[in-house]
Amino acid sequence: MASGDIKGFYRQKKKHQKGGISKSVSASASKKKKPSKSGGGATLGATDPQTPALFAHGAFDLTDDYGEDEERLRQFDMDMRYGPCIGLTRLQRWERASSMGLHPPADLRNLLTRASGPKSPDLECLWEGRV
Amino acid sequence: MKVDVEMGGGSPKLLERKQAVYRNLDERYEIHGETYKGQQYSHIYFTRLHYMRNLLYSLVPKWKPNLPVNTVLGLEEEKECIIVGTIYKHMKLKPSILDEYSKERSKVPLAKPHNFVHPDDHLILEDESGRVKLAGSLLDPSAFVTGIVVAVHGKETSEGKFFVLDMLEAGLPPQIDQPPSSTEDKYVVFVSGLSIGSSTFNPLQFQLLVDHITGHLGDENEQTFASQIVHFIIAGNSVQILQGLLNGQTIAPRDQSTLTEPIKELDILLNQLAAAMPVDIMPGPSDPANFSLPQQPLNRCLFPGASAYNTFISCTNPHQFELDDIQFLGTSGQNIDDLFKYSEAKNKLEFMERTLRWRHLVPTAPNTLGCYPFTDKDPFLVESCPHVYFVGNQDKYETTLLQGSDNQSVRLICIPKFCETGVAVMLNLRNLECHSLSFSTGLNV
Numbered sequence: 399m400a401s402g403d404i405k406g407f408y409r410q411k412k413k414h415q416k417g418g419i420s421k422s423v424s425a426s427a428s429k430k431k432k433p434s435k436s437g438g439g440a441t442l443g444a445t446d447p448q449t450p451a452l453f454a455h456g457a458f459d460l461t462d463d464y465g466e467d468e469e470r471l472r473q474f475d476m477d478m479r480y481g482p483c484i485g486l487t488r489l490q491r492w493e494r495a496s497s498m499g500l501h502p503p504a505d506l507r508n509l510l511t512r513a514s515g516p517k518s519p520d521l522e523c524l525w526e527g528r529v
Numbered sequence: 530m531k532v533d534v535e536m537g538g539g540s541p542k543l544l545e546r547k548q549a550v551y552r553n554l555d556e557r558y559e560i561h562g563e564t565y566k567g568q569q570y571s572h573i574y575f576t577r578l579h580y581m582r583n584l585l586y587s588l589v590p591k592w593k594p595n596l597p598v599n600t601v602l603g604l605e606e607e608k609e610c611i612i613v614g615t616i617y618k619h620m621k622l623k624p625s626i627l628d629e630y631s632k633e634r635s636k637v638p639l640a641k642p643h644n645f646v647h648p649d650d651h652l653i654l655e656d657e658s659g660r661v662k663l664a665g666s667l668l669d670p671s672a673f674v675t676g677i678v679v680a681v682h683g684k685e686t687s688e689g690k691f692f693v694l695d696m697l698e699a700g701l702p703p704q705i706d707q708p709p710s711s712t713e714d715k716y717v718v719f720v721s722g723l724s725i726g727s728s729t730f731n732p733l734q735f736q737l738l739v740d741h742i743t744g745h746l747g748d749e750n751e752q753t754f755a756s757q758i759v760h761f762i763i764a765g766n767s768v769q770i771l772q773g774l775l776n777g778q779t780i781a782p783r784d785q786s787t788l789t790e791p792i793k794e795l796d797i798l799l800n801q802l803a804a805a806m807p808v809d810i811m812p813g814p815s816d817p818a819n820f821s822l823p824q825q826p827l828n829r830c831l832f833p834g835a836s837a838y839n840t841f842i843s844c845t846n847p848h849q850f851e852l853d854d855i856q857f858l859g860t861s862g863q864n865i866d867d868l869f870k871y872s873e874a875k876n877k878l879e880f881m882e883r884t885l886r887w888r889h890l891v892p893t894a895p896n897t898l899g900c901y902p903f904t905d906k907d908p909f910l911v912e913s914c915p916h917v918y919f920v921g922n923q924d925k926y927e928t929t930l931l932q933g934s935d936n937q938s939v940r941l942i943c944i945p946k947f948c949e950t951g952v953a954v955m956l957n958l959r960n961l962e963c964h965s966l967s968f969s970t971g972l973n974v
Binding site: 478482484485490493494498 | 566567568572576657905
């Protein structure tokens, strides 16, 4: 999918845009009030002439462009056993769960500590900057 | 530790002040460089529920061994089971910030009642999965407050409420064994509510106290008695600054001294005390410290004279320490005063007993009493039972010895406000017996 191109073009990070207008270089990003990952179907205000829908064989790609690691971390955020996720970074929440004896999966911690590069999962929880 | 040398009456006899080994355990109440990142209170409730629930799960098999333990969402109708959760008390009269915006403003009484208990209050049990109303006449809502974690045995009714058949509190925590009683008497003096700067403060009265315990008053017997005092605790509300000065308006330079006078006066008195014996000062609701619990120690810059002594220790509120291996735990009164506003008991000592049985020092925080939104711990959980539990700024001096089911024995002390009563409390470390020291400056005896 050409959405890989668009993702590199926008480079949006949630934590810089807590509900405000972002300072990102891309013009269409500055029109949006809420940060959102690019490449999701027919995004409003997108200046890209070719929407990804044309490349997804006619079906809208409704999943945001994040990897399997991010999906696992989102499941970790939503898991009730480890307590509320808002207000803590994912790593802090993992450390808290670990010290409370809840045995969170150890590989999640590796994902969070090794985070680097454009494909890395977000260090903040799913709702950071959105609520 | 400085050893103070007192001169006896006319003869040059030297009386040495006794000493006790002191260990400050306030670290759990100190905010070590925590930065507030906008988190809410859900975390503190989560850690509280998690700790208490694990505790209660370990006690449930001994209490009712054959019943299943469920979460609130897993309740089935007419099936007896046990659920563990945090109590929320719905109170009709509890003041809400939203009342200011209500359309029917006349309904809100202008004079606030001291106690918000109402016969219509009801209890709700809550855990991460959901909440359920507690029905039945076993639990009297006036004895409970929001924020405590209990286990209840009962069954769900057709209305969706949980009919309570029995309830289990955590009970007194385990206690470290008291050291074998020594042969000598050593005393600790507690005082609170000095309120220097208020209209009720009588400088002569406090000066009498200071002179008495530093050994400058009385004959040889009195001085011998005073030399057995090993520690002095001030449990909050040492200063009171005129409310009118604190409303945000700029104060004229000539009035600025009224802000600092009380603290300077306190420093002079603390100087005399610190020169004689170890002094612990705790902040209270009217002291220049942070508002929300745990209150951080009063800044040493406020006491330029007294802080030069290594016997002067500025402590947190709540305050936890050890003297000769006897565990002490105490607050400046906010926890008990808040319980008094939102629940009923026959006296303040009963509130104190309840906080120990619930194993939580300030159950109403953060609901009605401000506290810092910790994310990874709840520092007010009482993990080990103290030997002495004191609360300052109460109306009168009360004390009792509380016995637990597991051989625990706690001396509960309510320290009265010194500015109103002139009473300080003395505790004998040998046998944990308490008596009051009363000072009066009235001319009519």
